[in-house]
Amino acid sequence: MKAPTIVFDLDGTLVDTAPDLVASLNHTIAAASLAPVGYDDLTHLVGQGARAMIARAFALRGEPLAEEEIQPLLDRFIAHYMAEMPGKSRPYPGLIDALDRLTEAGFILAVCTNKMEALAVPLVEKLGLGRHFSAIAGGDTFAVRKPDPGHIIATIEKAGGDPRHAVMIGDSVNDILAARNAGIPSIVVPFGYSDVPIAELGADRQIDHFDELTPVMLRQMMRP
Numbered sequence: 064m065k066a067p068t069i070v071f072d073l074d075g076t077l078v079d080t081a082p083d084l085v086a087s088l089n090h091t092i093a094a095a096s097l098a099p100v101g102y103d104d105l106t107h108l109v110g111q112g113a114r115a116m117i118a119r120a121f122a123l124r125g126e127p128l129a130e131e132e133i134q135p136l137l138d139r140f141i142a143h144y145m146a147e148m149p150g151k152s153r154p155y156p157g158l159i160d161a162l163d164r165l166t167e168a169g170f171i172l173a174v175c176t177n178k179m180e181a182l183a184v185p186l187v188e189k190l191g192l193g194r195h196f197s198a199i200a201g202g203d204t205f206a207v208r209k210p211d212p213g214h215i216i217a218t219i220e221k222a223g224g225d226p227r228h229a230v231m232i233g234d235s236v237n238d239i240l241a242a243r244n245a246g247i248p249s250i251v252v253p254f255g256y257s258d259v260p261i262a263e264l265g266a267d268r269q270i271d272h273f274d275e276l277t278p279v280m281l282r283q284m285m286r287p
């Protein structure tokens with residue numbers, strides 16, 4: 064039997080990226096003289112990658128974008144985000160120890176994020192987390208992305224794991240829905256960017272700190 068796989072969401076789960084997402088988004092929308100957004104707006108804007116975040120910010124400011132207007136703004140966002148990376152973004156408390164613990168216990172670890180792969184991979188690398196992950200799949204890595212269950216399943220397969228022996232950990236509705244639709248147990252964390260109360264997401268478990276993420280707990284959550 065293959066080793067069990069633990070799949071992590073990135074923004075708001077592994078790494079607190081909010082300050083840099085807000086900074087790069089505000090740099091982007093300033094090109095159109097739009098008023099800056101704040102952290103409270105971010106929970107409604109983030110979740111489907113940078114392109115959607117920019118489009119949502121313009122809509123929030125009452126200036127909806129035509130499809131063909133988005134690309135130059137996306138280029139502006141990417142240039143700013145890459146230049147600052149990793150900026151103020153940091154792994155959440157206890158994460159590094161948890162990754163060490165799970166790696167030591169033989170779990171396969173993977174990242175499944177709706178962030179573009181070209182932003183997700185260098186961010187994970189620059190924070191020194193890359194060596195833990197057998198696969199890092201972005202929102203544009205496959206033909207589908209969260210909440211489509213195919214995103215999680217393809218990530219697990221890319222990591223060399225088996226979707227029948229996996230757990231998904233995330234902060235938002237996309238993560239928990241995708242896991243449920245894939246038949247994969249899920250854990251929600253409260254420190255991310257959910258725009259609805261996380262108790263309503265219907266995850267199988269909640270952890271409030273990565274210290275709670277132990278091999279014993281994860282094995283108990285998986286199907287026999």
Ligand SMILES: O=C(O)COP(=O)(O)O
Nearest residue numbers: 073074110111112176177
């Ligand atoms: O960047 C986004 O919009 C979402 O990223 P996440 O899937 O890692 O939360």
Ligand SMILES: [Mg+2]
Nearest residue numbers: 072074075234
């Ligand atoms: Mg997230």
